[in-house]
Amino acid sequence: MRVGLEIFELARAVGARSIFVVGIGRDVGKTTVLRAVYAAAAETGVRIALASMNPKQRLWLRPQTVFVTARGLLPRYPAAQILKLSGLQSPTGELVYARTVSSGLYELAGAPTASGVREIVTTLAALSELAVVDGAVDRVASLAGSDGAIVIACGAGAAKTMQEAVDEVAALAARLRVPAVDKAAASIDLDGALTAAQAASFMAAREERQIVVRDPTQIALSGKAGSRALSQLAVRCRRPLRVIAATVASIGTERTFEPRAFATAVADATGLPTFDVYAGVRAA
């Protein structure tokens, strides 16, 4: 099975113009997922663009790939086609949109602010047919209400036990998949984030109205408690996100999980198509 191709086709099926790969923590295989989706999409002839919200992401890119990097990270060799100077600043200089002419190693970079990420995603959408972004959960707000899709990566690197990793990814998936508000039903609109304290208070009051936040990133709940709150309260958002898949990486720096059991548990807990890029399998 080509996991990258499967994820790419899931994104295409929902009409996504961008894919954000986000993780439950560090070392959960986000870059591996990004590489697999990139390789599969590039082979189909789609004009593809890459960006990373993580500093100094080094990747081997094929010709005609649009990418975002910082001026200080742009290699002198091989020369790339400079498409646009963004005016956005990063710690390594102004961000630059470029297109590879020859294959080679290039470093990706991303904007440090949510508005910068939004600008990058918008620009990449104009320069390519599909943008794949090594993202960060706190930056996915830029996809809210857009045609972007999200893939959640989880792995042994970000939890002490398999169950803990499964709980984390289930809570994150539940949070990011909060549905859109039903405008006909009664609701309580929150200006800021839904915090654990607020959620506890609503639960104690057996609140039945919709609790509405701007987008899923405004839900400051995590782990089992977060999952419980989201299952008991009618939390909704004005600008929903689209989560299309989960991935697992069973190898962490300090521990490993049994790959098949891990993938199956994640699939069961999230209800999402779940892939193991390393093993080349789909669990559900």
Place this chain on the structure above:
Amino acid sequence: MKALELLDPASAHVLGFEWLTAALAPVSSYGDRHFSELRPFVAGEESQAQERAQAIARLAAGLDAERLDALHAAFGDLPDAAGAVARASLGDVLDDPNFLELRRFSATVERIDGLLAELTEWAPVSNDSVRAIQAALAPGGRDETGFYLADAFDAELAALRDGLGREQAALDAARGRENERAANALAREAIEGDEFIIMRAEIDRALPAGIRVLREAPTYLLCSLEYGEASLAALARRDAAAEAVAHAEERVRAALSALVRDQAAAIGDAERRLGELDVSLAAARFTRRYGCTPAEIANEPALAFERGRFLPLEADLSAAGRPFVPLDLELHDVAVLTGPNMGGKSVSLQTCGFVALCAAFGLPVPAARARTALFDQIAWLGTGREAQIGGLLSSFAREVLELKAILTRAAPRLLILADEFARTTTPHEGKALLIALLQRLHERRACGMLATHLAGIAGAAGARHFAVRGLAGIPRRPPSEDVVEALAALAEAMDYTIGEVTGDERPRADAIALTALLGIDRELVDAAYRSLSQ
């Protein structure tokens, strides 16, 4: 734009210097640099100030709104190539984003020159050096929005890149074969990524050749695909070809950088011209937007205008859907201004300061006609100044210290705008102070106005006396008791016209009427009227 000695910070605040700075802001980094160095013209530079204001007015008149917008957009697109030029001057080899900046710079300069072509007064910004850079970078792409170090820059590049392409294809093919062999041996469609998992349960014999185990787990192995002999040989050939391309690319960059270095001085001239032009265009937009006209710059201390406006307030009123009533004034020394509360005395003083301020920077002024000196100091005294000195002082003491600072500086050409100076002491002593101050300012040949509610000052000091006409009739208190409605009714009934009055007419304050209009109970208001009549 620097006020320097012209305004102290508190006067700058009251007279809308920040507003003016924002309204005149250029759009390009060249404009920003030039703008930050702008200083007011001083006595002796009357002709330069007038010349600048007239040139800006001609620029505003010579460009229609569409062309001004196009120039605004062009300057907004203008990249800051100064860093690249400076680096090249120091002998650095520039990078490709630098070449993109220079390419866009030269193309945008050409666009700007095209938009200004009909204005013969403004010579083109471009010069031979800018054109030389544009020509040298032309192979970098079909339009100026991007840049690529294309084959056309160097005779050898195409061949070297073709060679690299062949070696890369050979390497990819060799790796592809190794990947395919390993995938077949593992009964997989493909191996994705540099690292992959093999389940122990899936292998009943030794791992296929070329697969290296990176890490072992109880149920699986984390592996990578090794480079075989064919791949390693292809890799060595690819790397050699890549090095040759890298060398050729750097040679092109060095040659282009040397050209930039050689033309740096003339490019610097173009950059300075762009800065001046951007600042002048911003002033021209300001002139058109606010209907400004060049003032006649006088050699003696004087300030006169017809239909003058204080633009920061006009903008606020306009946002609220209310008009600003333009003012006429003519000052050649320090006069007294009286009038009712809410009659616009402070705004009259601010209008004087604002008109003089615009003229000082060589700008057309917001008036139908104006004549003004270039003042060395425009000083605001009294109401409206933010406290600049410690909080231990009373209002009166603070005012006195501010006056002391003005008198001590002894600017040869002073425009003083005093808003109810000495209002916080007894009327008797306040009046005496104002008379003495007027006499001192007269000796100093200062120009300006002292607004006050105190009577008899102009006559005692031998100064001219202006008065706001004031309320034509007392407006009725709105039934809703709404303050905004009350103020609108007041504005409707107020005649803001300023006229010179002879003698010492008792100033009208209409304070009790205003008290009633603004909602104070009838009983208190009637008691005040009774007390006034006794």
